[in-house]
Amino acid sequence: MSEGASGDAAGVNAGAGGVATAGGEDSAGRAVRRGSVSDHINVQAGQLLRRFILDRAESETETVGPAPTLEELGGSPAEQEDKGVIEVANCLRLIGDELDRDQKLQEMIRNMPIESPRELFMRVAIQIFADGTFNWGRVVALFYFAYRLVMKAYSRQLLDIVKTIISWAVDFIREHVIQWIREQGGWHLLADERAIQNLAKAQSTTTISLSSSKQTARLEGPDCCLPCSKG
Template sequence: MACEETPDDQIGEALLIGVIEDQVKSVNAAGDTSSLGIPKPKPLSHAQNQMLLNQLADTIRVIGDRLDMDTGFNDMIDGLGRVANKNSFWKLVEGVFSDGQINWGRIIVLFYSVGKLAAKMVLAHLPEVFSEILNLSLDYFRRTLLQWIRNMGGWINSISGVTRFSIEQFSASSFRRISPSAGQWVVFGAGVLLGGIIVWRLKRFT
């Protein structure tokens, strides 16, 4: 009997929405995001898909912790935050995919960066811009990234690509295009260990 196809659209939307919600909660003392109109992701029907989503969310947190220590990344987010309109999202996309190439690591960086940028709009009390960034990012995922993800075999095949991804290599070619004052770059060195944990846990459900 053939395995049911992983719902890559649901996983991607839930992952992106989760990142945005986490970042907004981190800057909102009350932790209440109900007034922002953040959509609720569709529930995943299989435990393995939920496990994959949870592990991808953990991966973003690990990469995000390293990005947060990077001067260039923070300068980039601060600069985009000052744009304070939907153009900030497109500038972010242009920077992340500056050479037109998509890979797993860049998708993860984009998701985390969107979350940080959205949180900036909440801090600036710009709910309309927040909504624009939220909707644009979901639309960009559906129209551009989802087909690439499916062509690569789905999110289940993202783990090896993410573990090989170097923030140092990416930063030098991308963050600097957005923020000329970029500082020292961070290497994502915990990927191999994290990827091994993810693969081991997923095998328990196969």
């Protein structure tokens, strides 16, 4: 398949999930032009990350404190009404639940410094994909790490940093991961049970080394190989 044909197919698939089928804004509020598959996927990344953060924060208020609002994360109310976002977010949640059960990871995150968040985020993000392997589990590992950094900043009322962390995550996806997502057919694949059942059953394992804290943790999450609920 030619690059143009591949792009056309990805464009159809990227819109099929209903997450974003027209122009919009990325995580920093920048307008994206209509018709670009990669731009649509990038808009979706911001929407899904915000939904992922809200879902996890609202379910963990006893341990992480009050949940931020969608507006505080830089989102808009329309995102919560998009069924495509909800369906894909349900699948992201399954992988996030696995990370919640990783006690070594949780201990590392609790002890993470927040003084240099960009340096910390970039070091971890690069490490997640350091071996050149891409799968949905690792993408969600990136989301999960961004979520925990966001909640650490939010608990200290560092609202500007909250939005900035989300922007870092979306920018990283655009620069390093978006081509792989495009090749899969877009984010909506995670809400397609037939595609999910055909995915190789694999465990995503990433070792994250944080030299500043002298700790190592493992991010483990299934490559979304289980059928996802539609509710």
